[in-house]
Amino acid sequence: MENFMAFNFQELPFVIISLVIAFTIHEFAHAFTAYLCGDPTAKNQGRLTLSPIAHLDPIGTILLLIAGFGWARPVPVDRRNFKRPHLYGILVSIAGPLSNILIAVVGIIVFYSLFTTGVVDGVSEKGIDFIDRLINMLVYLNVLLFVFNLLPVPPLDGYRVLEDLAPDRVRAKMMKYEHFGVIIFLILVLTPLDRYTIYPIFNTIVPAVANTVDNWIRPFFESGI
Template sequence: MNFLAFNLEELPFVVIALILAFTFHEYAHAYVAHKFGDDTAKNQGRLTLNPIQHLDPIGTLFILIAGFGWARPVPVNRFNFKNPKLAGVLVSIAGPLSNFLIAFVAYGFLYFIITFGFGMVVPQFFIDLFNMIVYLNIILFIFNLLPFPPLDGYRIIEDLSPPRIRSKMSQYEQYGVLLFLILVITPLDRYTIWPFINGGREAVGLAFNTIYYGIASLFS
């Protein structure tokens, strides 16, 4: 009996893709925070591409079993920013954007080796790996933009909100976390979160295909 969210034969690709996705996601948060004047993450050794500094054992296990999970959150002190609202938004969006860019590059690799007939030359292992990298990074991109605490999408809304609204959000944040957990660990996710993620994944994939089709047409 397989108790994992993925097939056993997919597991090596999932692990590699997750290490890549989580590492760059958290590094992006730390890098942008550092650029805007907050060295909290840097001082804690998080401004690095060493995956050991970013992976959360329980969060990684959860994504293998339940299909969702998390890395170790990068600490950010917004009081160190000269422009807290702008910097806060950019730091929050940097993580999901890194996943988007990874998926975009990996999709391009697959598109061009198939379009120009290199599929028979490239080992199947790499094709399967890049497919998984695209799949998981698009999902993480969309998932992290959901407007629930403690996800990046919530932090973006929080930073863009006026002080009065932000204080109210902080007051009820614990209930938002509880609602989020209910949605992701109960069958409700089939009717709420996953339809949204799958629809977004299809839209992003179509956008990638359109972009690379346009690029490929320039060389044909």
């Protein structure tokens, strides 16, 4: 049965907890930023909340566990409520990925805080193993989501940023043919082609980003600051 899962059963509890946190905060960040920029659409639809029920998509979550690719419920945004549609659109789009890298940063800080201050000295070996695996999975998945969502292909946040950087005339053409891009994207990530497209990116960029963040934070704890 494990052969049909993107993660093995031993990892599953850590994956589920990490994804619930990552997806919920990611979508909340979109909704909150849109609200700050003048669009109450997400708030009016009950999405300005940290309740996972409001943000998780059952099919997208299950598919991520099985295939390693999934999604949360997209936050509704009405650009007509923005005084500066392009700028505010970019801010709303990048808010989600930035929230994921922030979670990863907090996770690394918590990890070093726990293991360098003696907080876990009295915790059992199983308890320490649980904490270690949970934080590592939380960091890994959030860095992965940060990188993944910044890819400039529809329907990801990176593509939305690209749309808002383009002139209105170009943006209109991009939106017209966007559905073709979505189909191509799904083919690239849900077929054996993913070994030559998505996974090479993940296998290089995700570890590089995670190591960069770790290398930036670790010295503060090693020096006793």
